[in-house]
Amino acid sequence: MKLTTRGRYAVTAMMDLALHAKLDCITLAGIAARQSISLSYLEQLFRSLRNAGLIKSVRGAKGGYMLARSEKEISLADILVAADEHINLACGGGSTCNPIDPCLTHSLWTNLSQEFFEFLDNKKLSDLVRSRHVQTMATRQDVTSIGDIPIHISRTIG
Amino acid sequence: MKLTTRGRYAVTAMMDLALHAKLDCITLAGIAARQSISLSYLEQLFRSLRNAGLIKSVRGAKGGYMLARSEKEISLADILVAADEHINLACGGGSTCNPIDPCLTHSLWTNLSQEFFEFLDNKKLSDLVRSRHVQTMATRQDVTSIGDIPIHISRTIG
DNA sequence: TCTATTCCCTAGTAATTTACTCAGGTTTCA
């Protein structure tokens, strides 16, 4: 049971938006630099987020992105679903499981998926950006991203 | 956020064990037939479940498998973890995230993983097999699996 | 109007993971 990079990037990018696009829209290039995410990949991701109505875009020079609604009205579930990160543990519905003859665990997964969804839907973007850790990180990123010099530290440290 | 077939099979097979191996051990071939799972694949899976101490095996003719401990002492988390279905939403820890310079969402995923784990650890095998739906299914499978004729219904129905 | 900047879109692709199959063991009961 894991999350793909896509889902993680989506949440990271949305938090970046919440932290930095308070008054004006911000560019994808900025997010890409701050969060060390490929620009092209982010572009694809942002199309999904935009289609889902979570963000709005301004085209052209001085353009960029900002949240389409308040931080309080965007949940983790909203973001993950928008990023095609379906919260669905259920069986695909192959020949071993169909409406007439469901598999032994069918209702188990259906119910669990629902519970997970509700859990994630109760975590709002506003809650996420409020944490101490995120606040510290955001300030640091504002500083270190000047000049777009990504800082890479070898994993062998520590 | 999804579960792989492996994790689903593991839970299905453990439920089958709980339902059918009450007094004596049961064969993998039986589980494979009842649950429409490939025998070879089940063998691999059962190796993991056995290594994790969830089931015990009896080799030789008349051999088979049974639960290694009580249904009440085996949780959904136990099964999923044993099946390599790690409950870990956290970032892999690439160059963008390390102990010194963690990514923006690092603690978020760590905490969420923990909450999901605890949730799944509270669901015991005994709870799962007690549901009405499972009881009905189990009885049906006892009957329909006689002669090992798998029943396949086209997905186009309905 | 031109040009740089930005979003927008489609298509491809290498690497990884998944869900198996295959081909043999080994152990035990009858």
Added chain:
DNA sequence: TGAAACCTGAGTAAATTACTAGGGAATAGA
């Protein structure tokens, strides 16, 4: 002894993931 069952390692096709490439379209400012 031989059938029934577990046990094991190796291989592999298909799907998925995490990107890259290469353009196009809209807009601000000169």
